[in-house]
Amino acid sequence: MEDRKDFPQVFVYGPPGSEQGAAEDLARKLVDLDIIAPLVVQSTFGEALGARIRTPLPHVVPVPQANQEWAATLGSRTRRLGADAIVAIGGGRCLDIAKLAAARAGVTVIAVPTQLSHDGICSPVAVVPAQGACGESIGAIAPRVVYLSIPTLLSSPLGAVRAGLGDLLANPLALKDWELAAGRGLESIDQRAWNLSVESFKSIESYLAADVAKSARDPRFLIRLADGLVLSGMAMVCAGNSRPASGGEHEISHAIDHLFGGRALHGAQVAFGCLLSTELYGEDTQGFRARLARLGLPQHPGDLGLSEDDMVKILLAAPYMRPGRFTVLEDTDLDESGSRALLERIWT
Numbered sequence: 001m002e003d004r005k006d007f008p009q010v011f012v013y014g015p016p017g018s019e020q021g022a023a024e025d026l027a028r029k030l031v032d033l034d035i036i037a038p039l040v041v042q043s044t045f046g047e048a049l050g051a052r053i054r055t056p057l058p059h060v061v062p063v064p065q066a067n068q069e070w071a072a073t074l075g076s077r078t079r080r081l082g083a084d085a086i087v088a089i090g091g092g093r094c095l096d097i098a099k100l101a102a103a104r105a106g107v108t109v110i111a112v113p114t115q116l117s118h119d120g121i122c123s124p125v126a127v128v129p130a131q132g133a134c135g136e137s138i139g140a141i142a143p144r145v146v147y148l149s150i151p152t153l154l155s156s157p158l159g160a161v162r163a164g165l166g167d168l169l170a171n172p173l174a175l176k177d178w179e180l181a182a183g184r185g186l187e188s189i190d191q192r193a194w195n196l197s198v199e200s201f202k203s204i205e206s207y208l209a210a211d212v213a214k215s216a217r218d219p220r221f222l223i224r225l226a227d228g229l230v231l232s233g234m235a236m237v238c239a240g241n242s243r244p245a246s247g248g249e250h251e252i253s254h255a256i257d258h259l260f261g262g263r264a265l266h267g268a269q270v271a272f273g274c275l276l277s278t279e280l281y282g283e284d285t286q287g288f289r290a291r292l293a294r295l296g297l298p299q300h301p302g303d304l305g306l307s308e309d310d311m312v313k314i315l316l317a318a319p320y321m322r323p324g325r326f327t328v329l330e331d332t333d334l335d336e337s338g339s340r341a342l343l344e345r346i347w348t
């Protein structure tokens with residue numbers, strides 16, 4: 001068993017119970033943790049859960065265009081107000097803004113995700129746009145506590161659940177990429193981080209053949225998915241970077257964001273990226289496609305509104321998305337005709 005004393009505490013409320021019950025429980029939990037003046041950062045979906053928190057400080061709702069500068073200003077404000085923590089209640093964007101602001105303010109973060117759409121819930125990385133640009137992964141702090149309200153998560157959108165599974169599909173491929181880079185002497189493997197990433201994928205593996213719409217309404221599945229996402233985040237904490245959970249498939253997703261402004265949730269784009277890595281590793285691509293189709297994740301460029309020419313641009317741009325990260329994409333070093341040949345092998 002891993003030594004997990006430096007891991008975040010994870011609290012699960014329900015089932016049964018209501019969101020109102022969770023709101024009261026969360027407020028009590030903060031008092032138990034000696035948090036008496038938190039700054040609550042919440043999305044509109046997080047309003048009900050944050051309603052019972054006792055704090056002399058205001059509740060803040062991030063503006064839709066909140067970027068790194070906005071997060072830095074929030075961090076300064078957090079410090080000036082004398083907050084002893086930031087409680088972030090909402091989706092990925094809200095949590096990421098809070099992680100960045102907390103790093104600036106030097107306070108801890110309590111993450112209260114209202115959906116389980118990616119492994120950033122608990123990672124030390126925040127994806128927040130720079131001014132006038134699209135999302136950029138930057139180092140932040142990992143939450144000290146993750147609070148899961150099952151009544152809230154049971155009513156989260158199905159697309160978010162699919163994306164959460166999609167983000168975890170990356171882990172086995174990210175590990176292959178890590179091994180590839182280590183084999184070239186470019187990196188060394190942190191065994192503890194590696195094991196956590198393996199364990200993270202295992203926590204959801206048995207659900208990959210199930211009907212997601214049914215799973216999404218099953219509290220046991222939601223706890224497994226949350227576990228997987230938290231473990232994946234912890235693997236990144238251990239490694240000190242996103243290596244254990246992010247390889248070529250993430251570079252593909254970043255290239256889609258960069259060139260086309262994002263076509264689906266992060267986890268859905270990552271799952272699609274996995275398909276390309278799977279083919280580059282010479283594995284069962286058609287089996288993987290069928291898995292994506294079953295999970296309701298994009299398995300064809302058309303599902304993301306992308307043409308063959310768009311895909312070529314993406315494949316050529318992907319290696320530039322994370323300079324210094326060596327993956328199967330850099331190893332294959334595709335040019336335009338290589339990219340077209342790859343696309344043909346998968347989709348004809």
Ligand SMILES: [Zn+2]
Nearest residue numbers: 118119167270
């Ligand atoms: Zn991801």
